Every structure is written in C-alpha cells, then in structure tokens.
Amino acid sequence: MSKIAIVTDSTAYLPTDTIHKYGITVVPLMVNFGQESFKEGVDFTADQFFARLATEKNLPTTSQPSVGEMVQAYERLLETHDAVIGIFISSQLSGTAHSAETAARMVEGDITVIDSKITASGQARLVLTACEMIEQGQDKEAIVAKLNSMVETIKAYFIVDSLEHLHRGGRVSGASALIGSLLQVKPILHVEDGKLELFEKVRTRKKSLARITDLVKEKRDSTKHLTLTIVYTDNPADAAEVTEQAKASFPDATITTAQLGPVIGTHVGPGLLGFIFDQQ
Template sequence: MTKIAFVTDSTAYLTPEKAEAFGITVVPLSVVFEGEVYREGVDISAADFYQRLTASKAFPTTSQPPVGEFVEVFTRLLETHDVVMCLLLSSKLSGTFESAQTAAQMVDGQVIVVDSRISSYGIAGPLLDGVQLAKAGGTPEEIQALWAKELDTMHAYFVVDTLEMLHRGGRIGGAAAVFGALLQIKPILTMRDGRIDLFEKVRTHKRAMERMLSEFDADARTGRRLKVGVVHAQRYNDAVALRDQLTSQYPNIETDISELGPVIGAHTGPGLLALVYYDAQD
C-alpha cells in the first residue's frame, strides 16, 4: 500500500489535536501587525488576534509561507512516505499554492499540490476525507478524484458582522462602508471562482441569517448527504446553537465547527458566522 503524507496550511483551521490525530502537517501563513510577523496558530491565537484587531488603528497584512518552508516539509515527509498530498488555500486569495508548487518541483519524490479554491472547513473537510480514504487503502489518484468531486459541490455563505474590515482591506469603497453602516447592511459573502464575492446585501443580521439558512435549506431538503462546517469568528456559542439547530432539522447532514484565525479573519473581522458545505462522497 502506498504510504501517503498529507499537508495543508493554517487557513484550514484544523485544531492541533485534529491535525495530530489525523497525521496532517500544517504549514502556517503569517499575519503582520505594525511590522511584527506572527505565524498563524504558532505565535498568535485567534483570541489574541481579534483583540488586537479591534483595538488597533493599523490594518494587518498577511503573508504566505516561504518556498523553503515547503521544501523542508516535503523533503522530511518523503523520507518516510511514497507520496505527499497537499490541499491548500485558494490560489486567488494567497500565493501559498504557488509556493507549494514551486517547492514540489525542487524535491526528489512525488508531491501532489491541489488548489482548494476556498478556505477553512472547505479545506479541512475534504482533507480529512482524503486521510480516511488513504487509511482504507485509497490511492493518490482516488484521493485526487474524491477531492475534485467534493470541491466541485462546495457551497459557502458568510454573514459578516461589519463592513469595516472589508473596507479597510480594500474590498469595498468608503461610501459603501458608510452607507452600509448607516442602514445596518449585513453583507452575505460567498466564494466564486476561488475569490470572496458578495452574494447579497441584507438589512439586519436576523434577515441575513434567514437568507443564508434558506439557501442551505434548498440543498439540505433534497435529502442528499451533506458535510457541513459551521464557521465563526468569535461567535462560538452562536455556532454551537446553529449546529444543534441544523442537526436536529436535517438527519442527512454531518456537522463540524471551525473558527477563523488571523489570516482570513483579517479580511472578515470578528462576528462572522458562516456555512460551508459539500456533498458527501463516501
């Protein structure tokens, strides 16, 4: 049986316990605050980051892992494995995928690098499915095919608490930010072609949540099996309540909870609540 090692980046937001349990190597991206570089999940926690984000006047920037870090990881893993499989943050959001591709060409051995075209649970869910398939004897080709099917059925809806971070990050204009704040606009974001995009603007948080849940209901009520990530930024209790609501309402879904860390949170800010889901293939 082919020995397969799995690699992802920190924007999959796997807990350290889950990464260890599944034998996944996580390469961190970094967030830069006022000239100081912090590796996500290593030098700064999500709680510390959001506290600094709301208190700081300076907008943080983010940076991808250097090619050399991927080279080191791939080289080390290939000493004990036949193949390294790498599922990473959308190439439209970061140069992480490109760094890993470059590194893969610099090492001796087979390294397969896949663009998830998404982040957070959209990476973590398929990644864990791939590990399970490998444990059951699946080949790298079968795992790639599984990922392709799951990523093609991926849906993501994000309810953002504030427009401020999107404005500060250059994603919307100043007038739109002020207008949205005055009218209590709550944007619903989605992923299109690997990029964060506006799905709809809704008045009030309640209506935004209702709209997101109506989109999810259209898919869940078909009865097909879905794997669902309830993703949040500093809204754990709300995420638990939403997970419990969905699992009691839809017997055909499998749910998990994921918290956004500094790199993606730098663009969304605290208060985000999202649903990321795909069709189960097993």
C-alpha cells in the same frame, strides 16, 4: 502499497488531535502587526488575536509561507513517504498554493498540489477525506480524483459586521463602492470559484442568517448526506445559537462548529458567522 503524506496550511484550522492522529503536516501562514510577525497556530491563539485586534489602531496584514518552507516540508516528508498531496487555501485568497506549486517543481518526488478553492472547514473537509482514504488503502490517483470532485461541491455563505477589513485587504471585488451604502445592511457573501464575492444585500443580521439557511435548503440534495460547519470569529455564543437552529433545520445532517483563526480573521474582522457545507 505506497505511503502518502498530507500537507496543508494553517487556515484549515484543524484541531490538534486530528493533526496528530493522521500525522498531517501544517505549514503556517503569518500575521503581521507592524514589525511583529506571528505564525498562525503557533505563536498565539485565535482568542488572543481577536483581543489584540480590538485594541489595534492599524489593521494587521498576512503573508504566505515561503517557497523555502514548502521545499523543506516536501523534502522531509519524501524521506519517509512515496508521495505527497498538498491541500491549500484558495489561490484567489492567498499565494500559498502558488508557493506550494513552485516548491513542488523544485523537489524531486511525487507531489500533487490541490487548490481547495475554499478555506477553513471546507479546506479541512478535503484534508480529512484524504486522510480517511489513505487509511482505507486507496491509491493516490483515487484520492486526488475524489478531492478534485469535492472542490467543485463545497459551498460557503457568510455575513460580516463590516466590509472594512475585506475592503482594505482587497478581498472583495467592488467593495469600495459598497462601504458607504451598506451601513444598515448585513450583506451575504459567498465563495464563488475560489473568490469572495457579494451575493446578496439583506437588511438585518437575523434576515441574513435566515436567507443563508434557505440557500442551503435550496441546494440540498435529499439523496446525499449534508455536512455543515458553522464558522465564527470572536462570537462563540452567536455561533452556538445558530448551530442549534441549523440542527433543527437539518436534523439528519452532520453539523459542527469551528472558530476561524488569525489569518482569516485579519481579512473578515470580528462578528462573522458563516455556513460552509458540502454533500456526498
């Protein structure tokens, strides 16, 4: 039976115990405050990042892992494994998957790169599925086929306090036309084919969250199991409240809560609440 390694990037925001349990390799992205650069998940915590973000006059930037870092990760893993599966943040949100693909062409060995077309808990869901299938003894072809199928089913809807961070980071198309007009609106954004897009304009935060819950219900397939993660940035109390509401709305679903880290936080800013879900 072939031995398969899993590599991902830091924006999956996997718990440390999960990383250790499955031996997952995590390549960090970088957050840059002026001339200072920090490795996500290594140099400071999400809470430390959001505390600093609140005091900074200039927004930080982010950068992807270098091709060289990816090459080193692959070469190390292939010393003890027959194959590597890499699962990375959407190529529409970061150049990380491109770096991973370039590195794969430079290394002699069996390497498959998956563009998750998502990030955060959606990306983590793919990683965990791959790890579980490896534990079950399934081969690489079956794992890759399953992941490619799941990529097309994972959905994400969220609201942010302000579009400023997304606009300045160039992450939302057409945001420049919306900045001035949405001061009293809590827009719902979603991930469509790996891109962040404006989905709908709703007048209040409460109505936006109710609308997202309705969207999940509309897309619900009663013959499949719903896995839903409530994601947040610097607002754990809000996330806890929304999680309890989601449990009431979807009593038979698997529902968890997860904090987004510095890289995604750089682009969405404080106050985010989101629903990332899939059905299998």
